[in-house]
Every structure is written in C-alpha cells, then in structure tokens.
Amino acid sequence: MSEWFTPGASLGSLTLAAFLAATLIPLSSEVALFAVLRLHPDTYWMALGLATLGNTLGGMSSYLIGRLLATRKPLRAIETVRRWGPAALLLGWAPLIGDALCVAAGWLRLNWIAALGFQAVGRFARYWLVAQGAGV
Numbered sequence: 165m166s167e168w169f170t171p172g173a174s175l176g177s178l179t180l181a182a183f184l185a186a187t188l189i190p191l192s193s194e195v196a197l198f199a200v201l202r203l204h205p206d207t208y209w210m211a212l213g214l215a216t217l218g219n220t221l222g223g224m225s226s227y228l229i230g231r232l233l234a235t236r237k238p239l240r241a242i243e244t245v246r247r248w249g250p251a252a253l254l255l256g257w258a259p260l261i262g263d264a265l266c267v268a269a270g271w272l273r274l275n276w277i278a279a280l281g282f283q284a285v286g287r288f289a290r291y292w293l294v295a296q297g298a299g300v
Contacts, residue, residue, distance in 0.1 A: 171204045178211060179218040186222025186256075186287075188263060193219060194294045201298040208300055216288040223256045223266045223283045230270025241268035250278035254286035 178196045185193035197215045201208060241264035245252045253269055256262045269279045 169203060171207050174200045174204055175207060175210060175214050179214040182215040182218030183222040183225075186219045186262075186266075187225060194291070197291055197294050198298050201295055201300045205300040208295065212288065212291050212295055215291045216284060219257065219287045219291075220280065220284045223253070223262070223287070224276070224280060226263050226266035227270035227276065227279055230267035231273060233267065233271055241265050242271060245269050245272055245274065250274050250282045253279055253282040256283040257287045257290050 178193070178200045181191055181196040182193040185191040193215060197211060200211045204211070241261065245265055245268040250269065252265050256266050258265075266279075266283070
C-alpha cells in the first residue's frame with residue numbers, strides 16, 4: 165500500500181484529479197495538491213506544473229465541448245466571454261462559472277491558444293496560492 169504514496173503515484177493522481185476537477189465532476193484538486201505537497205514537499209514545482217496542466221486540459225475539454233455544441237440556446241456566460249474575450253478565462257477555474265466560461269469560449273470559437281494561455285495563468289495562480297497555504 166505504501167507504493168500508492170510514492171512521489172510518482174501522488175503526482176499522477178494529482179494530475180488526474182486536477183483534470184477531472186475542471187470538468188463537471190465535483191472534485192477538489194486543491195485538496196489533492198495540498199496533500200501531495202505535504203507528503204512530498206520536494207515535488208513543489210512539479211506538483212504545481214502538473215496540477216496546472218491537468219486542470220487546464222480539463223478546461224480545454226469544456227472548450228472543445230463548446231466548439232462542438234450545436235445549440236441555438238445561448239449560454240449566459242457567452243455575453244461575459246463576448247465582452248471580455250479570452251481574458252474571461254482567467255476565471256475558468258472558478259466553481260459554478262468556470263465550466264460555463266470555457267464552454268462559451270469554445271462556442272464563440274475564440275482562439276484556442278489564447279483560451280489555453282489565459283486558463284493556464286488563472287489556474288496556476290490559484291494553485292500557487294494553495295501551495296503557499298501548504299507551508300512548503
């Protein structure tokens with residue numbers, strides 16, 4: 165059972181948790197990051213990077229759903245994304261609104277590189293704050 169808590173297994177689980185947390189699955193990737201940093205403080209930057217990567221890719225899956233969504237019923241988030249552009253995705257990590265913003269960005273066919281970049285910056289900032297709270 166101790167092999168479940170190796171740095172590699174912990175980082176892999178963190179990446180998966182971060183990805184799933186960015187979808188409609190209700191998970192807290194912040195708790196996973198906090199636990200990994202407390203168990204393996206030497207993985208600080210790798211943990212931050214993998215949590216950000218997993219969560220950003222999860223957000224981009226919502227973006228892709230928005231691109232593929234053929235709906236005539238506009239989402240409320242569309243007006244927010246129309247107004248702020250890709251910068252609205254700095255809040256792509258936020259509970260309740262983040263998924264809608266990512267879907268709206270895809271629906272509006274915003275530049276995927278800009279969407280990816282703004283999501284990554286916002287998600288990294290959130291994880292960095294969590295890491296500071298872990299006291300590592």
